[in-house]
Amino acid sequence: MKTLYKGMDVVSALQFSRSDVELLIQVAEDLRRAVERGERLDIARGRVMFTAFFEPSTRTRLSFQFAMVKLGGSVVDLGPEEVSSMAKGETPEDTLRTVDSYGPDLVVVRHREPGFAKKAAEICKAPVINAGDGYNEHPTQALLDVYTIWRVFGRVDGVKVGMMGDLRYGRTISSLSYTLSNFRDVEIYFISPKELSPREEVLKVLDQRRVKYELYEKPDDVMEKLDVLYVTRLQKERMKPEDYERLKGSYIITYDYLKKFSRIPIILHPLPRVWELTTDVDVLPQAMYFEQAKNGLYTRMALIKLILGL
Amino acid sequence: MKTLYKGMDVVSALQFSRSDVELLIQVAEDLRRAVERGERLDIARGRVMFTAFFEPSTRTRLSFQFAMVKLGGSVVDLGPEEVSSMAKGETPEDTLRTVDSYGPDLVVVRHREPGFAKKAAEICKAPVINAGDGYNEHPTQALLDVYTIWRVFGRVDGVKVGMMGDLRYGRTISSLSYTLSNFRDVEIYFISPKELSPREEVLKVLDQRRVKYELYEKPDDVMEKLDVLYVTRLQKERMKPEDYERLKGSYIITYDYLKKFSRIPIILHPLPRVWELTTDVDVLPQAMYFEQAKNGLYTRMALIKLILGL
Amino acid sequence: MKTLYKGMDVVSALQFSRSDVELLIQVAEDLRRAVERGERLDIARGRVMFTAFFEPSTRTRLSFQFAMVKLGGSVVDLGPEEVSSMAKGETPEDTLRTVDSYGPDLVVVRHREPGFAKKAAEICKAPVINAGDGYNEHPTQALLDVYTIWRVFGRVDGVKVGMMGDLRYGRTISSLSYTLSNFRDVEIYFISPKELSPREEVLKVLDQRRVKYELYEKPDDVMEKLDVLYVTRLQKERMKPEDYERLKGSYIITYDYLKKFSRIPIILHPLPRVWELTTDVDVLPQAMYFEQAKNGLYTRMALIKLILGL
Structure with a gap:
């Protein structure tokens, strides 16, 4: 249609x-x-x-x-x-x-x-x-995200996308999830502190459309499964200080962190980035966020x- | 000429x-x-x-x-x-x-x-x-005001225009008065607290050009005579607090207020409006201020x- | 080349x-x-x-x-x-x-x-x-400065340019000096408090390129030699208060000040001006700073x- x-x-x-x-x-x-x-x-x-x-x-x-x-x-x-x-x-x-x-x-x-x-x-x-x-x-952001995925993999069907950071208040998360839900066999891995997991309305749409998704608290457990890691900012102002300090380390993507894994997914980010994605990642061939912006x-x-x- | x-x-x-x-x-x-x-x-x-x-x-x-x-x-x-x-x-x-x-x-x-x-x-x-x-x-504002009047009535000669609010420091008031003064049999009704009545220089031009005008303190007394009610903001910062509180009610144009009259003039406003013209007026066919802006x-x-x- | x-x-x-x-x-x-x-x-x-x-x-x-x-x-x-x-x-x-x-x-x-x-x-x-x-x-400023000099004198070779004000932190000073250094027999007179004299790197380029320059603390001593007086702002925030008050008067170019000299150079200024070049200078034929901006x-x-x- x-x-x-x-x-x-x-x-x-x-x-x-x-x-x-x-x-x-x-x-x-x-x-x-x-x-x-x-x-x-x-x-x-x-x-x-x-x-x-x-x-x-x-x-x-x-x-x-x-x-x-x-x-x-x-x-x-x-x-x-x-x-x-x-x-x-x-x-x-x-x-x-x-x-x-x-x-x-x-x-x-x-x-x-x-x-x-x-x-x-x-x-x-x-x-x-x-x-x-x-x-x-933020629907046009979702369009460019999916366009980027399509350009990298030649398809959107079957991609495994990890979305990380503030999934509750990040407007790109809902729009990207909705857009991906049009495609077959997509798998979404939501990675966030519990209190910043996706809004009910978003998960409900995914349930209705029978999109497979899972919730994680740390990226480590799922990294090697992913085709795409979609990084967003973890918003300090929305968390308890003690949780923030405890969790912060798990949500910073650095060159050294990525190098620990046998398989690195492409890294996307809606930008602007602050501290959650360090500039030393820019040299990796998987760093696609500026290409993403261009798209x-x-x-x-x-x-x-x-x-x-x- | x-x-x-x-x-x-x-x-x-x-x-x-x-x-x-x-x-x-x-x-x-x-x-x-x-x-x-x-x-x-x-x-x-x-x-x-x-x-x-x-x-x-x-x-x-x-x-x-x-x-x-x-x-x-x-x-x-x-x-x-x-x-x-x-x-x-x-x-x-x-x-x-x-x-x-x-x-x-x-x-x-x-x-x-x-x-x-x-x-x-x-x-x-x-x-x-x-x-x-x-x-x-604000001469171009006056041109669009008069253009709006012309589009509604098919003429400017003979229109009866009430101007309400801060007539002393409102720059649209002087320009509109001057522009109207070119037309025959126009009548202007200035409605404002005494301390915010039009500047001498404006009244002098109207006197010289023999334009009929009258000064009022409240819109009630003149409303049913008007073809046009031109609302402007009453500026709190230019009045004594006690005067402001006393007079304020007389200078808020609402749906309920207008409905008391047997005849409602078209309502113009140079915009932006703050509180002096409530949004419930927007539904009236006489509410012409967005049309005015478009003009x-x-x-x-x-x-x-x-x-x-x- | x-x-x-x-x-x-x-x-x-x-x-x-x-x-x-x-x-x-x-x-x-x-x-x-x-x-x-x-x-x-x-x-x-x-x-x-x-x-x-x-x-x-x-x-x-x-x-x-x-x-x-x-x-x-x-x-x-x-x-x-x-x-x-x-x-x-x-x-x-x-x-x-x-x-x-x-x-x-x-x-x-x-x-x-x-x-x-x-x-x-x-x-x-x-x-x-x-x-x-x-x-x-600020290289494009230097280009328009030199274009202005060329338009006034029909040449750049041999011009005597006084540059006055904050020569240390004024970015137009370095770029203009470099651009002038391409021409033959140019003489540069730097006029500033000692602590705001040009940066070493600028003087070094002039030395290498064998451009004649001299350092002065007051414009009086050199004014009648100049073809061009290039005025820039003396920056209060970069000086000791007592030096500022002592020197200030020497760096304000006024109509009366200029009229003391038997020969007045053309006056340039990258603009915006604040107090160092008074508006009464604007009437002089030598006041070329608006022409300069146009260039x-x-x-x-x-x-x-x-x-x-x-």
Whole structure:
């Protein structure tokens, strides 16, 4: 069933079917080849994307902006919250409703409130893409994650993915789990302190879709089974200090740590990293996180192309 | 007398004659039709607008940026004051003089200092548009306000406009009054606490131009006479606490409040709103403030087109 | 020897040979004439410049952005540090590596850390231009300074340049000295408190290249010899309070001060100025600092054109 269509809102990774993801991968690959050949695309000429990041972002904001500009389109950015009318006390709802009336062809929105993207999609006539709504979802991140897996392994079916860190409040975890659930024989290994294990709603979807998953507290026990280790930040502020100190060591991926294993999975990370993934890992051929970030450009170009019907 | 010409500075609404306003409305309507037909305009290709907002803005800044981009032009933005050389102690005059030398085709400027736009126009070779100079003026807001009135009533002559809130320090009040004063038989009802009634200079212009106006302290007494109620924020920081608490209730427009009247005028608001206009009013057909904001896009496209001589 | 080529990084003014500087001046002049004729250039269509200012900037950032847009290209800006992932603790190295993977055609970078531009050039596949790295260098400023001197005197050979202020930590001083050292019979007069005299590494280059220079503590003694007085800010925070108060008066250039001399050199300043160059000087024909800033546009257009091979 194909659900990806011109003018659609992208609020949740649950909206994507397997064939949607496959279409996106194919369009991303086509665009990648065009860009690498040095073609200057111009298909979005005259189209305007509005980027509204009510929460800080580098990677996602800039990759959307590069994606649009590389398609030949234009970008108008909300700017940092402080300079906008938020400073005068306006709600983000009023801001979006107003800017939507200026006729953007596409609105990309990030906000710290879970569910905000859905609300934005209801407010805006323009199609809305969720670029992260609190701990809830980050569907375009999941698309680029799966695209990266596909590029490495040539398939997504059957991959064994370990997700490590703060699985409860990490919005990439839910979206990636949902997206992977479209594929056959995927196995997910959730690795986190008990209090940061995935939210019930995420596990429920995996149960319904009969995705095999297991919960672990440490990566050691599962490392050699994995094709992919997806590292995210362990968030100190959400844990008891004594637990944090006890567990911290288990969630730092270093070169020396990885070298202990007979088989090292590819390492992904949504970035930005802080201390949980040390820079000495960068030299390993399995370190794919910068390649992963780069894949975000093509994924987002593909999504924009499909949503704008170009 | 036509005073709107290629290369002109727009510093004050007093510069506009009736025929200027009528020309702007006509050009705005033409551009609106083109945009609504899905035409991708390209007449400003290669032109650069510089937006310098030394004071926070969402609506005005973004609507100018959308207006320019939708005409096919480009925008360079000063960015928030903190990242600019202001942080090193540079005066805005030096900043403008420098950037003007980079050859923008148009400069849009906002600053908290009354009279700053006039100063900017003297400094810059490029035409300057005043996007708000302290409590003084906001002429493009007045143009979109009058355009909105024209679209609702099919005329501006003879309209009865109530302006409510902080009329002393609200820069949209002076500019709107000046712009309305070009039309025949307009009646203005100023509704505010005594200490926030319009500045002498504004009333003087209305006297000279023989515009009928009256001063009220509460909206109740005049509501049913009005075609338009123009709501602005009552500014707590400019009033005695006891006056504020006493008067506050009279300056909050809610659904229930409006429903008491046998005839409800259209409701305009320059936005952003804080508490003086509640969101339950949004459902009323008379709530025109988002339409008004949208009209800002077409008004500004028209103004840019005329000033750039496109 | 020509060292300016397509795809090159511009990290230090030491990279430029005399023929490089002459080529840049010639291309800048050609572009200037085109712009002044009202030509709308389009040679950078489809190219994207990424501007990453990790330190505040108005002039340099905006002149790069205007330069790119006036060549027909597009700009993506990092935005203020606070809104970017720096807020989450990401290193600028990770940020650059990521954004470089989005395929900018050119990266312009400023950072408070001396040597950062070199590091950025190693990280990025795209050519990198140093827009200021701490107290170290600011090579494009030097190019526009020398272009300004050339436009005034018709030559650079033989000019007598006084550089005044904080010569130790002013990054324009080192880059300008290096660039001038390519020309014949240039004389440099460094005017500063002893503790703010030029860094050893700068004087060493001048010695090696046999450039004549002298060190002074006050401008009075040398003023009438100069063709150019290059004023920079005396930085209070780097001096003992008693020295600062004693010396301050000697480093403020005012109209009255200049009028004491029988011969006034042209006055340059990298801007922004604070108190060291008063606005009453602006009326003098020798006040060339706004012209100098304007020359930055053409210099940067020329550099972009040459680096992108347009």
